[in-house]
Amino acid sequence: MSIKSPKRIYRKTTRAKQEEQTRRRITEAVVDLHRTVGPAQTTISDIANLAGVGRVTVYKHFPDDAAMFRACSDHWIADNPPPDFTQALTEPDELKRAAEVFQLLYDYYRRSYDMMGKVMRDAKTLPALADVVENGWMKLLQNLEDALMPAGKTGAGAQRYRATLRVAMDIDTWSTFSGMGFNDEAAAELVCRWLEQD
Template sequence: MNEQQRSTKSRPYRMRKRAELVDETILRITEAAVRLHTTLGPARTTISAVAEEAGVTRLTVYRHFADEQQLFAACTQHWAALHPSPDASAWAQVPPVQQRAQRALTELYAWYRENAQALLLFARDRGALPAAVRDTAAAMDAAYG
């Protein structure tokens, strides 16, 4: 069998496993950024610290996130997915207005209590963030309320 015949019978290469590894790396980087943003604050989180926390190099972080703005957006979206705000539409189903208000306030206070540290760090650091990241933060505020 010659070389050409052999190559046509070989199975085609698919990057499925490689794509899975890339996705896992992106998730590790994003989760590392979330951990650092919610413990140190976004302004004190460096790309080097994210890389170290994720167990990758700075180059790997930049390979997947071209700049701080992209990393911040991914981090914010991931955090918001893990900590969705209470669903106000569920409160409409509660009949008496007092019970509705009590349920709404109970859920809101619980959400803010659970997320207080992250929210305080973000508010503290907002002015110190690069302009592009502040713009992304404003867009995220508009999207998530």
């Protein structure tokens, strides 16, 4: 029976802390590069240089794109959580409910567009990133869409209503509104006018 010395335990603890700090530095570098140039333009060399480590160290912590994208997403979301839609979704009037939800959603897009705009753009060409987006942000939007669907809507009317919600929730739709000078409240009001037609 062998007894581990305190010195060995201390070394292992120190090494684990150093590994954790290195992983965090790499993750923060990935987040910064994704926010500034986008995932598609981020290279391992760029990440290594910004994190102050070698390329091999980056691969050691993130052996594939999927692992890197998940870590980046988790880290960024922790600092930039999506809005809490709970209160807005309790509004009984369907159009007022939609207006409140879209104001919250569009405010979030405005605050996070430097990252989310690039991620959503690059997810169209990066399958590993598309998977992270699909299992994260797109699920949230799907749940919102379901929550905003009026209970009595059926048939073609329900299909049009859902299509309008889906288009309105797209970050590119918000970007178009913003580029045309709409503030978030005015953009949400316009969406509600579309929904009112259905």
